[in-house]
Amino acid sequence: MLYLIGLGLGDAADITVKGLQAVKSCSRVYLEAYTSILTVGKEALEEYYGKQLILADRDLVEQGADEILKDADVTDVAFLVVGDPFGATTHSDLVLRAVNAGIQFKVIHNASIMNAVGCCGLQLYNFGETVSVVFWTETWRPESFYDKICKNRAAGLHTLCLLDIKVKEQTIENMMRGKKIYEPPRFMTVSQAADQLIQIINRKRDEGEELGLTEDTVCVGVARLGSEDQMIRTGTLRQLVSCDLGPPLHSLVITGQLHPLEVDLLRINAEPNALQHLCMLDSSTFTS
Amino acid sequence: MLYLIGLGLGDAADITVKGLQAVKSCSRVYLEAYTSILTVGKEALEEYYGKQLILADRDLVEQGADEILKDADVTDVAFLVVGDPFGATTHSDLVLRAVNAGIQFKVIHNASIMNAVGCCGLQLYNFGETVSVVFWTETWRPESFYDKICKNRAAGLHTLCLLDIKVKEQTIENMMRGKKIYEPPRFMTVSQAADQLIQIINRKRDEGEELGLTEDTVCVGVARLGSEDQMIRTGTLRQLVSCDLGPPLHSLVITGQLHPLEVDLLRINAEPNALQHLCMLDSSTFTS
Numbered sequence: 001m002l003y004l005i006g007l008g009l010g011d012a013a014d015i016t017v018k019g020l021q022a023v024k025s026c027s028r029v030y031l032e033a034y035t036s037i038l039t040v041g042k043e044a045l046e047e048y049y050g051k052q053l054i055l056a057d058r059d060l061v062e063q064g065a066d067e068i069l070k071d072a073d074v075t076d077v078a079f080l081v082v083g084d085p086f087g088a089t090t091h092s093d094l095v096l097r098a099v100n101a102g103i104q105f106k107v108i109h110n111a112s113i114m115n116a117v118g119c120c121g122l123q124l125y126n127f128g129e130t131v132s133v134v135f136w137t138e139t140w141r142p143e144s145f146y147d148k149i150c151k152n153r154a155a156g157l158h159t160l161c162l163l164d165i166k167v168k169e170q171t172i173e174n175m176m177r178g179k180k181i182y183e184p185p186r187f188m189t190v191s192q193a194a195d196q197l198i199q200i201i202n203r204k205r206d207e208g209e210e211l212g213l214t215e216d217t218v219c220v221g222v223a224r225l226g227s228e229d230q231m232i233r234t235g236t237l238r239q240l241v242s243c244d245l246g247p248p249l250h251s252l253v254i255t256g257q258l259h260p261l262e263v264d265l266l267r268i269n270a271e272p273n274a275l276q277h278l279c280m281l282d283s284s285t286f287t288s
Numbered sequence: 289m290l291y292l293i294g295l296g297l298g299d300a301a302d303i304t305v306k307g308l309q310a311v312k313s314c315s316r317v318y319l320e321a322y323t324s325i326l327t328v329g330k331e332a333l334e335e336y337y338g339k340q341l342i343l344a345d346r347d348l349v350e351q352g353a354d355e356i357l358k359d360a361d362v363t364d365v366a367f368l369v370v371g372d373p374f375g376a377t378t379h380s381d382l383v384l385r386a387v388n389a390g391i392q393f394k395v396i397h398n399a400s401i402m403n404a405v406g407c408c409g410l411q412l413y414n415f416g417e418t419v420s421v422v423f424w425t426e427t428w429r430p431e432s433f434y435d436k437i438c439k440n441r442a443a444g445l446h447t448l449c450l451l452d453i454k455v456k457e458q459t460i461e462n463m464m465r466g467k468k469i470y471e472p473p474r475f476m477t478v479s480q481a482a483d484q485l486i487q488i489i490n491r492k493r494d495e496g497e498e499l500g501l502t503e504d505t506v507c508v509g510v511a512r513l514g515s516e517d518q519m520i521r522t523g524t525l526r527q528l529v530s531c532d533l534g535p536p537l538h539s540l541v542i543t544g545q546l547h548p549l550e551v552d553l554l555r556i557n558a559e560p561n562a563l564q565h566l567c568m569l570d571s572s573t574f575t576s
Contacts, residue, residue, distance in 0.1 A: 006399065008397060008398075009397060010306070013304065013305045013306040013309070014304050014305070014306055014397075015304065015305055016296060016301065016302050016303065016304050016305070017301045017302070017303060017304070017305060017308060018298070018301040018302055020305060021301070083403075084399055084403045084406065085407075086403075086404075086406030086407050086412065087403070087406070087412065089411060089549060092409065092411070092549060092553055093549065095553065095556075096549075096552055096553060096556075099556055107407050107514075108514075109296060109297060109399030109403070109404040109407070109513075109514050110296075110304070110398065110399050111294065111372055111398050111400075111403070112399075114402065114403040114406075114412050115371075115372045115374075115375070115397070115399070115400045115402040115403040116374075118372065118374030118375070118402075119373075119374050119395050119397070121380070123377060123380070124374065124375065124402050124418065125417065125418040125419075125420070125450075126417070127417070127418075128416055128417055129413065129414070129415070129416055129443070129445055130412065130413040130415075131413075132413070151443070155417070155439070157417055162413075225397075226396075226397050261377060261380060261381065261384075264384055265380055265383065265384060268383075268384075268387055
């Protein structure tokens with residue numbers, strides 16, 4: 001049996017009781033280590049589970065799936081994923097390979113950013129399509145996420161922006177030389193994402209294009225959701241550029257049309273200088 | 289402290305380790321019992337947790353919030369919610385009341401249908417706005433969910449349809465007589481939801497309106513997601529009308545544009561007669 005087990009979002013104790021029982025019963029336990037992270041590392045999980053974990057990087061999952069699935073028809077193998085197992089396409093591929101190899105699989109679900117983001121105060125059923133914001137490079141500055149945010153906003157919907165993660169990245173130089181030297185991991189912050197969005201707004205304004213959001217759009221930055229030291233900050237996009245929410249992971253929500261109950265909930269985590277703006281919303285937003 | 293604890297989707301063992309620890313430490317534990325259900329009842333949970341649970345129906349949560357929050361500034365109170373605590377607006381209201389009363393709160397997240405539905409094979413970031421399908425009555429046949437589904441489909445997005453739950457409902461007669469006699473709980477099935485959708489399609493076709501989906505649109509019915517006997521069935525909307533997915537809860541997904549990997553995954557749970565249709569999709573869908 002292949003168990004795909006969600007670890008939730010915070011630390012080792014966020015696994016479900018059912019998930020923990022499965023981990024303890026498996027002969028091999030892989031920890032997926034490139035689409036997300038917990039606030040604790042491999043060693044803390046190993047101690048908590050009482051099990052050795054095998055780190056599964058992108059190469060192993062995408063090219064070494066046979067290794068992960070080896071003997072899973074006669075023994076139990078666990079594949080641990082931060083959040084819920086179906087948060088990333090890669091894991092669907094592993095399921096397909098198992099099915100094609102005649103290996104049974106079982107999913108043990110858990111919270112992921114896709115549903116836990118509801119705790120910021122915005123109703124989940126008022127969210128539109130989720131987008132990914134990627135790190136820009138000097139030569140590659142995609143803006144497709146901006147267009148999707150605008151489309152959601154035009155329909156009155158909020159947008160969850162998943163922020164880029166770079167782990168085990170090589171420089172082009174090292175890659176060309178075949179040197180397996182990896183850069184330190186990078187996790188996009190709310191501040192960086194807000195900055196990229198404002199750069200798009202500025203470009204569009206300069207070129208006379210229509211704006212679907214502005215520096216004054218109310219947004220919510222969340223960091224380490226579900227952990228003891230989680231941070232949720234509500235402010236305008238401009239305000240979030242200068243906010244420091246600490247260590248990863250960060251996510252950003254761009255609001256659409258706000259319901260009065262949502263505004264009340266946003267207030268709980270609004271910074272003093274953001275409150276004023278939210279108060280202004282009270283009288284104007286609900287009539288539009 | 290007020291703990292809002294998600295129970296996940298299956299049975300008693302789907303609570304997180306952190307959640308179980310919190311339950312055991314609380315002096316009063318409420319179980320929210322009207323927006324969703326597990327595959328096990330209150331007694332099974334009480335035995336598993338080693339705690340008495342207080343059933344919290346809609347009246348208690350919406351009008352008796354003071355009772356729930358009583359002394360929560362000096363003692364620990366838990367409020368258990370099937371799925372994740374922020375799945376329903378009602379629970380946001382409880383958080384607001386706690387904050388206004390100066391009571392600290394902590395959320396312990398878990399899987400909900402909003403993210404666990406990814407296991408049907410459709411990618412979560414290809415979902416648009418979630419809709420609710422309500423039981424029609426003789427005099428009330430709302431169609432707004434249909435329009436939202438069409439809007440999602442026009443944007444290429446899938447739609448998660450949450451299906452109606454009626455618990456502790458009174459007949460109009462009993463309500464007028466002030467008799468607190470409640471009807472048996474009702475949970476909308478995938479078959480019933482598909483039937484209502486087809487009735488809307490037929491009406492629109494008769495009246496010459498444009499159709500955003502048809503009886504041949506590929507849909508996925510899911511039942512008791514996350515439990516040992518969960519069922520996932522992929523078929524056309526017409527096929528799902530006659531499928532029996534067993535006891536509650538059910539949810540329905542209407543597909544938008546399908547990615548090849550999604551089609552491969554849908555195949556795993558497709559009924560023999562639905563496979564043919566999915567095969568047809570291969571050659572036509574991805575060019576549109």
